[in-house]
Amino acid sequence: MGADVVVIGAGVVGASVAFELAKAGYGVVVVDKAAGVGHGSTSASSAVVRFNFSTAAGVDAAWESRACWESWADHLELPAGHDLARYVRTGLAMLDVDLAPRKTYLPLFDAAGIPYEEWDSVTLAARVPGIDVGKYWPPKRVDDDAFWKDAEATLGAVYTPDGGYVNDPQLAARNLADAAATRGAEFRLGREVIGIDRGERVTGVRLAGGERLACAIVVNAAGPWSSRVNALAGVGGDFTVGLRPMRQEVHHVPAPEPLRTKGMCFADMDLGTYVRPETGGGLLVGGTEPECDPVQWLDDPDALNPNPTQAVFDAQVTRAARRLPELAVPNRARGVAGVYDVADDWTPIYDQTDLPGFYVAIGTSGNQFKNAPVVGRFLAAIVEQVENGRSHDEFPVRFRAPHTGAEIELAAFSRRRPLNSGSSGTVMG
Numbered sequence: 001m002g003a004d005v006v007v008i009g010a011g012v013v014g015a016s017v018a019f020e021l022a023k024a025g026y027g028v029v030v031v032d033k034a035a036g037v038g039h040g041s042t043s044a045s046s047a048v049v050r051f052n053f054s055t056a057a058g059v060d061a062a063w064e065s066r067a068c069w070e071s072w073a074d075h076l077e078l079p080a081g082h083d084l085a086r087y088v089r090t091g092l093a094m095l096d097v098d099l100a101p102r103k104t105y106l107p108l109f110d111a112a113g114i115p116y117e118e119w120d121s122v123t124l125a126a127r128v129p130g131i132d133v134g135k136y137w138p139p140k141r142v143d144d145d146a147f148w149k150d151a152e153a154t155l156g157a158v159y160t161p162d163g164g165y166v167n168d169p170q171l172a173a174r175n176l177a178d179a180a181a182t183r184g185a186e187f188r189l190g191r192e193v194i195g196i197d198r199g200e201r202v203t204g205v206r207l208a209g210g211e212r213l214a215c216a217i218v219v220n221a222a223g224p225w226s227s228r229v230n231a232l233a234g235v236g237g238d239f240t241v242g243l244r245p246m247r248q249e250v251h252h253v254p255a256p257e258p259l260r261t262k263g264m265c266f267a268d269m270d271l272g273t274y275v276r277p278e279t280g281g282g283l284l285v286g287g288t289e290p291e292c293d294p295v296q297w298l299d300d301p302d303a304l305n306p307n308p309t310q311a312v313f314d315a316q317v318t319r320a321a322r323r324l325p326e327l328a329v330p331n332r333a334r335g336v337a338g339v340y341d342v343a344d345d346w347t348p349i350y351d352q353t354d355l356p357g358f359y360v361a362i363g364t365s366g367n368q369f370k371n372a373p374v375v376g377r378f379l380a381a382i383v384e385q386v387e388n389g390r391s392h393d394e395f396p397v398r399f400r401a402p403h404t405g406a407e408i409e410l411a412a413f414s415r416r417r418p419l420n421s422g423s424s425g426t427v428m429g
Contacts, residue, residue, distance in 0.1 A: 002214030003029040003186075005049055005220055006205045008193050008229055011035065012169065013364050016376030019076075021219075022183035024380050029175070029213055030185060031205065033192040033225075038173030039064075041223045043367040044338025046250050046284050048265055048276050049167040050092050051114050052105055052158075053367075053429045055347065056423035057412035059108040061371045061378075067146045067403035072172075075373055076179040079165035090264045090277060091115035092163025093119070093128060097269040098137050098156040100424045106158065112406060121154035128266065129258030130326045139272035139290035140326060142318045155270060156184035165276050168224035169369060171351035176372070180314060193222075196233040202357035211264065217387070219359045219379060222325040224301040224339040226362035235353040235360075239415045243349075243363050244341045247296035247304060250310045251335035252278060256326035259283070266280040269428060271319045283327070286334075287312075287321045289426045298390055301339045306321075345420040346429045350378045350413040352392045362417065366427040375403070378410055 007018045010032035022028045034040055049069060051062045069087040076084070096102065102118070117123075121133040134151025141147065149155060166172050177187060187379050188207070194207035194256050203324045204214045222229045224245035230236045255263060257278065263277030272290030289295060293315060298304065313333035319326040343349060343363030350361050361379050368375065381397050396411035411417065423429060 004215060005029070005217040005219065006031060006213050006215045007219045008205070009116045009221035009223055010037045010173070010177065010187060011040050011221065011223055011370050012038060012173040012176065012369055013361050013375050015173050015180060016372045017219050017221055017361055017379045018185045019176050019180040020376035020380035021179050021185065021383065022185040024384060026217070028180065028185040029140065029188060029208060030180070031188045031191045031193060033190065034424040035190045037177040037187065037189070038170040041340065041365045042173045042369065043170045044250060044336045045169040046274070046276055046286050046370050047172070048092070048170040049087070049165060049370040050094070050163050050272065051109065051160055051266065052094050052264070052267065054100070054104065054420060054424065055412050056108050056111065057410070058347065058429055059105070059112050059114070060404070060406040060408045061374050062358065063112045063114055064401040064406060065371045065374045069166060069372065072175070076175055077091050078179050078182060082175065082176055082178060086167045087163060088167055088325050089164040090159045092158060093124065093157040093159045093264060093266040095266060095268045096156045099269055100428060104159055107359050113160060113404070117159040118156070119159055120156040124157045127159070128264065129262060130256055130324055132323055132325055136322070137270045139270070139319070140294055141292045142315050146331045158267070164339060165265060167279060178279060193229060195356070196229070198233065199354060200354060200356065202233070209227070210236055217357045217359070217383060219361060220351055221361040223365055224341045226319065226341055226360065230360070232359050233355055235355050235358055238266070239416060240417060241349060241363070241419065242344045244342055244419055245301045246297040246340040247298055247337060248287065248340050248366065249308050249316070249335055249337045251308060251313050251317055251333065253283050253285060253317055253334070254331060255281050255283045255325065257323055258326060259324070267428065268323055269424070269426065271323055273316055273323070283320070285316050287316045290429055298339060304337065304339050306337050308333040308337055326404060342366065345423040346425065346427065347420045347423060348413055349415045350375060351415045352386050353383060353415065378413070378426050382410065
């Protein structure tokens with residue numbers, strides 16, 4: 001049994017890669033150890049769509065992907081009648097923070113043509129009902145007395161009216177998988193990859209149970225298992241960017257009354273959280289890895305505790321309640337836990353490798369769900385160029401975004417790049 005391409009990973013990124021390669025005429029098989037599409041990191045995503053990144057390529061990718069989400073049915077080219085994920089345009093306020101000041105990203109917004117409004121603290125208070133506009137930087141532990149001290153200054157925000165969220169991240173992955181299947185892609189779920197066969201280039205993938213898939217191309221989109229897959233292929237020795245799995249939690253709480261009818265997404269690195277509305281009058285609350293909190297690195301992503309913990313819940317929701325004083329902090333943790341595939345600089349790797357035929361779409365967890373529609377196109381462009389004899393290392397692909405017209409330099413996502421010194425060092429990128 002064989003295929004032109006084996007994609008390892010059936011999350012939203014792997015499904016997008018499969019869709020675009022199948023559209024390009026490749027015979028594609030997707031394998032994943034999980035029992036369903038989007039059952040890994042994708043299912044725990046907050047699915048926020050924002051444009052605040054520290055690189056032009058990151059901003060351009062997010063702005064292009066927003067256009068894909070807004071025209072999701074056209075993007076998928078599926079027959080009528082499919083249940084589709086929906087883009088909810090709420091607007092997003094990026095609260096001011098010393099770590100990522102406006103001056104670092106507004107020029108990138110201007111270059112990309114992204115509409116925005118600059119708010120002072122008075123405008124922020126008027127536009128986000130019930131918000132506390134105090135500046136509390138740096139974030140502090142909630143058991144630190146200093147956490148409760150009154151603010152001595154105020155902050156504003158940058159508001160992007162086109163920001164929002166995808167209402168069902170797992171459904172979005174299934175949509176992409178269905179679109180790939182209509183182009184001939186096959187999905188083998190519940191099948192673990194245990195080996196990558198290679199000579200001068202990739203020759204096949206071995207699965208638990210003895211099955212071997214002969215192929216000339218492999219795309220590693222395995223999320224937090226990506227380093228393990230790279231090791232099976234014997235690649236990574238020339239990477240300048242490392243990757244590690246990180247456990248993260250997202251919590252669900254009832255929205256305070258002022259935000260039930262006028263909710264928006266906002267990122268609050270000043271206190272160390274982000275918040276987005278949820279269907280049914282709720283809020284999702286996540287964290288931005290403030291330095292005062294321990295980071296939960298995992299040696300083995302399979303060892304994940306999938307249940308939210310009371311300690312992390314209390315920390316994140318209490319921070320959100322500091323910003324939204326009418327938000328109650330329930331005494332029982334509710335939410336989900338997942339695993340991020342974190343690159344050293346929180347910028348993903350979309351690239352070829354030193355093993356011909358082996359490509360990677362990794363380091364994506366935490367902040368790349370939003371870019372999944374365009375990531376598939378990035379990989380298809382890289383594969384097409386390299387397989388036709390032109391190295392992406394020597395001649396980096398310049399991707400022309402079909403919706404926005406931006407020319408995106410894909411060397412920004414190289415495995416050999418210098419670490420992004422402009423990164424916030426958090427999920428915000």
